[in-house]
Amino acid sequence: MSNKLKQQAKFVSNDVGFTGTRGRWSSAVTDILELLTNLKYHTFLANQEVVNRYYRSVLGPLWMTIGTLTFVIGYATLAGFLFKLSIAEVIGYIATGAVFWTFISSALTEAAFLYPSSASEATSDRTNFLALSYKVLMRNLIAFLHAIPIILLVVGYFQGLTWWALLAIPGTILATLILLPLSLIISILAARFRDIGQLTITVTQFMFYMTPILWKPETLGNGMGQYIVIFNPFYYLIALVRDPLMGNKPDFMIWAVSAGIATFGFLIATLLYTRFRTRIIFWI
Amino acid sequence: MPFLKVDNACVSFPLHLDDHGRSFRVSLLKMLGLHRKSPARNYKRALIDIKFTARKGDRIGLIGRNGSGKTTLLRALNGIYEPESGRIIRSGQQVSLINITLGMDMNASGINNIFLRGLRMQMSREQMMLKLGDIVDFTELGEAINQPVRTYSSGMVARLALGIATAIPAEIVLMDEWISAGDSRFIERAQTRIEAYLTDEKILVLATHADSLIREWCNKVVVLEDGHMVSFTGVDEGLAIKEQVYAGTYPLPWKQ
Numbered sequence: 001m002s003n004k005l006k007q008q009a010k011f012v013s014n015d016v017g018f019t020g021t022r023g024r025w026s027s028a029v030t031d032i033l034e035l036l037t038n039l040k041y042h043t044f045l046a047n048q049e050v051v052n053r054y055y056r057s058v059l060g061p062l063w064m065t066i067g068t069l070t071f072v073i074g075y076a077t078l079a080g081f082l083f084k085l086s087i088a089e090v091i092g093y094i095a096t097g098a099v100f101w102t103f104i105s106s107a108l109t110e111a112a113f114l115y116p117s118s119a120s121e122a123t124s125d126r127t128n129f130l131a132l133s134y135k136v137l138m139r140n141l142i143a144f145l146h147a148i149p150i151i152l153l154v155v156g157y158f159q160g161l162t163w164w165a166l167l168a169i170p171g172t173i174l175a176t177l178i179l180l181p182l183s184l185i186i187s188i189l190a191a192r193f194r195d196i197g198q199l200t201i202t203v204t205q206f207m208f209y210m211t212p213i214l215w216k217p218e219t220l221g222n223g224m225g226q227y228i229v230i231f232n233p234f235y236y237l238i239a240l241v242r243d244p245l246m247g248n249k250p251d252f253m254i255w256a257v258s259a260g261i262a263t264f265g266f267l268i269a270t271l272l273y274t275r276f277r278t279r280i281i282f283w284i
Numbered sequence: 285m286p287f288l289k290v291d292n293a294c295v296s297f298p299l300h301l302d303d304h305g306r307s308f309r310v311s312l313l314k315m316l317g318l319h320r321k322s323p324a325r326n327y328k329r330a331l332i333d334i335k336f337t338a339r340k341g342d343r344i345g346l347i348g349r350n351g352s353g354k355t356t357l358l359r360a361l362n363g364i365y366e367p368e369s370g371r372i373i374r375s376g377q378q379v380s381l382i383n384i385t386l387g388m389d390m391n392a393s394g395i396n397n398i399f400l401r402g403l404r405m406q407m408s409r410e411q412m413m414l415k416l417g418d419i420v421d422f423t424e425l426g427e428a429i430n431q432p433v434r435t436y437s438s439g440m441v442a443r444l445a446l447g448i449a450t451a452i453p454a455e456i457v458l459m460d461e462w463i464s465a466g467d468s469r470f471i472e473r474a475q476t477r478i479e480a481y482l483t484d485e486k487i488l489v490l491a492t493h494a495d496s497l498i499r500e501w502c503n504k505v506v507v508l509e510d511g512h513m514v515s516f517t518g519v520d521e522g523l524a525i526k527e528q529v530y531a532g533t534y535p536l537p538w539k540q
Contacts, residue, residue, distance in 0.1 A: 027363075027366055038406065041403050041404070041406075044403070048389065048392075052389065052391050055391050121386060121387075122364065123359065123364060124364075124380070124382050124383035124386050125362060125364070125380045125382065125383070125386055126362050126363035126364050126380075127364075192301075193307070193308035193311065194308070195307075195308040195309070196308065278366040279298075281364060281365060282297055282298050282301075282365075283298075283301065
C-alpha cells in the first residue's frame with residue numbers, strides 16, 4: 001500500500017449504516033452500541049448454546065460441575081492422607097476455587113480460538129466480534145451459575161454459610177467484568193498470532209497450580225513466597241468469589257486491586273478493539 | 285428511501301500474515317529490541333477505486349471473472365470488509381442473503397428458528413407473530429415445522445430459510461448467486477415469492493456468473509476486472525462490455 005493511500009486511510013473511512021464521515025473507530029463503536037442495545041438477544045444466544053451443547057443429556061451443564069467435583073473429592077481425600085488435613089476443613093475451599101477456575105480457564109481458552117472458528121459466519125454477514133466474545137463469556141458464566149447450588153450444598157454442609165456469602169454475587173459480577181476485556185484481548189491477539197492460542201492453554205494450566213486453589217496463601221509463609229499470590233491477578237479473581245462463600249469479611253485490597261485490573265483491562269481492550277476491529281476479518 | 289453510494293472504495297487483503305518475518309516470535313523479539321526490522325507488509329489489492337451510486341429501484345448485477353472482486357465488493361457493501369480508503373455510504377435497512385441458513389439452530393424447531401431469525405433482525409415477537417402464518421404457509425412444511433431442523437431434508441431447510449429471509453423487511457438486499465431451492469415445483473414458488481419480495485422500493489445487488497439472471501432481475505450492471513470497475517451501465521451494454529473484457533478487446537486503462 002502506498003504512503004498516499006495510508007494517509008487517505010487515516011482521514012477518510014467508510015461508514016456503516018449512516019451518511020457522513022467518521023473515524024476509523026466507527027466500526028468498533030457500532031459494535032459496542034449494537035451489543036448494548038441487543039444485550040438480551042446476545043445473552044439469550046449464549047444460553048441457547050449451553051442448552052444445545054447438552055442437548056438430550058439428562059444432567060446437562062451439571063456435567064461440568066460433576067467433572068470438577070470428582071476431581072475435588074479425589075484430591076481432598078488424597079490431601080487428607082498426604083498432608084494430614086481434615087477433608088471437611090478443605091473441601092469447601094477447594095470445591096469453590098476449582099469450580100470457579102473452570103469458568104475462568106474455559107472462558108479464556110475458548111476465547112483464544114473464537115475468531116478463527118467463526119470465519120465462515122463472519123464472511124457471510126457483518127459480524128459483531130465484540131458480541132461474539134461477550135457470548136462466549138456468558139455461555140461459560142451460565143455454566144458456572146448451574147454449579148452454584150452444588151457449591152452452596154458442599155460449603156453449607158461441611159462448614160456452614162454466613163451472610164457474607166451474598167457478597168459472592170457482586171464478586172462474580174466484578175470477576176466477569178475482568179474476564180470480558182481479558183478474553184477480548186486474547187481473542188484479538190490470538191486471531192493475528194496463532195501461537196497466542198496455544199500459549200493461552202499453557203499459561204492457564206500453569207496458573208492453576210500457581211494460584212491458591214488447591215492450597216491456601218497462608219501456607220506460603222511470610223517471605224518471598226507471598227509474591228506468588230500478590231502479583232497473581234488470578235488470585236484476586238478467585239478471591240472475589242471464594243472469600244465471601246468461606247465466610248470471610250471482605251478484604252478492601254482484593255476489591256480495590258480487582259477494580260483496578262478491570263479498569264486497566266477495559267482500557268487496553270478498547271484500544272486494541274478500536275484499532276484493529278476492521279483488520280480481524282483479514283486475519284481469520 | 286434506500287440509498288447506497290460507493291465512493292472510491294479500496295479493499296486490500298494482507299498477504300504477509302503467513303510470512304515467517306511477521307510471526308509471533310519475530311514480533312516478540314522485535315518488541316524486545318532483539319530483532320532487526322521485519323520485511324515489508326505485502327497486500328493484494330482486491331478492490332480499487334470502486335465508484336457507483338444506487339438509488340431506490342436499482343437492481344445492480346455484479347459481473348466479472350472468478351477473482352475479479354464480485355464477492356469482495358458484495359462483502360464490502362455488507363460491512364464485512366471495510367474499505368481502507370474511500371467510503372461506502374448506506375442508508376436503509378440492509379439484509380444479506382449471501383448465506384440464508386446462517387444463524388439457524390439445527391436443534392430448534394422450524395417455528396423457533398423463525399423467531400430466532402426475527403430476534404437477529406431486531407424484530408419484536410408481535411411483529412414476528414404477524415409474519416408467522418405467511419412463512420409457515422410458504423414453506424409447506426406442515427407438521428414438520430414443529431420438529432427440530434436437523435431432521436429436515438436439505439430442500440426443507442432451504443424452503444424454511446427462504447421463507448424466513450423473504451419475510452424480513454429490507455430496503456437493500458445483497459445476494460451472491462441465486463438462492464437455490466428444492467424441486468422444480470418449489471423453484472417456481474420461490475421465484476414468485478422473491479419477485480414479490482424485490483419490490484421497486486428496494487435496492488438489489490446481485491453477484492452472479494449467469495447472464496440469464498442478470499437479464500431477468502437487473503436493470504444496471506457493474507463489470508469488474510482485476511478489482512477495478514470497468515463500467516457501470518445498463519444491462520445490454522454491460523453484458524456486451526463483459527464479453528469484450530473477456531475477449532481482451534476492451535481497453536482497460538490500468539493495463540496500459
